[in-house]
Amino acid sequence: MNDPFGEVPALPIVVPLGALVFVLLCWRLHARGRFSLPRAAVAAALGVFVAGIAANTVFPVFLRAPAHPAPWWSGVVLAPFADYEMEDALTNVIVFVPLGILIPLLLRRPRWWRVVITVVGTSLAIELTQLAVQDLAGGGHVADVNDLIFNTLGGVIGYGLLLLFGLLPGGERILERFRWSDGDGRSPAAI
Template sequence: MSNPFAEVPVLPVVIPFGIVVFAVLLAVLWARRVFSPARAAVAAAVAVYAAGIVGNTIFPIFLDKPDSGVPWTPGLALIPFADYELDDALMNMLVFVPLGILIPLMLARPTWLKVIGAAAVTSLTVESLQLAAQAYFAGGHIADINDFLSNVAGGALGYGLLLLLARVPVLARLIDRFRWYPRGNAEERDRETVASRA
């Protein structure tokens, strides 16, 4: 089948991207000498998640978009909650719930500020790439402030869910197996820091 506008295929881009992300995260685990199957599973989940986000939010892109002769106008939606459907809001929240779960598993001392900040930076990056794709590759997505707000809310929801699950002792022990920084080690480092300042 012909491809008159040179549409970039998704899989040949996102699969290598996911593999690179996975390899980098595994290298981090090996370098820190904390590799385990459970932590490698977190790395795999992050890689698949990142590839999925790129594939579903940046594409389609075209290398040979037709010239309409009309000056480019950015597709921006900067008014919160204007013409924003509830199903869109829920979808964008759900998309970032996994991020709110995965990020704290990779942090030594996760906090609400760190997790929400990571969700905000990730969402802002996605919206910026969507805007760039519009400008240069006839991308089909609109950069929307409502998507950003829903994404951040989804990240917070994911972290809240993780904290809630961690209150159950059996689940807390299971979750600890997936943490990249064992909680005991972090607490010990905190005590050593306090002792050194005394």
């Protein structure tokens, strides 16, 4: 098949990236004497999350970008809620719900503001990476403040779901099996 733009395939890059994240996280668990199958499942989920995010936010990347920018080439979108489709908003919310669940399982003291800062930082890193890839490697995505807003909302919803699960009978006991740290003995809902 003719590929005039030289699109870089995503899978040969993101699958090893996800595997590397998984291996490094498992190594960290083992080094701290905290390795267990539930915690390895959290590491696996994070590896899949990283690979999926990279595949869907950084790619496509083109070796030979079009000489004249295509209509979607707008660089950065800084106007919140302007020309932003509801489907994109819902997708960004749904995609970041797992991160709002996984981050508190990793943190020693998962306060709400630490979770929000981590989600915002992750989303901002993605948007800046998209901008860099667009400018340096002909990437096909734009950095959008709306993505940052709705990614953050998804992370907050995920954290809320985790807190609600912890309130169910036996929920906190189940969550303890997946937490990477014993913390300070306080509930994850502690503020």
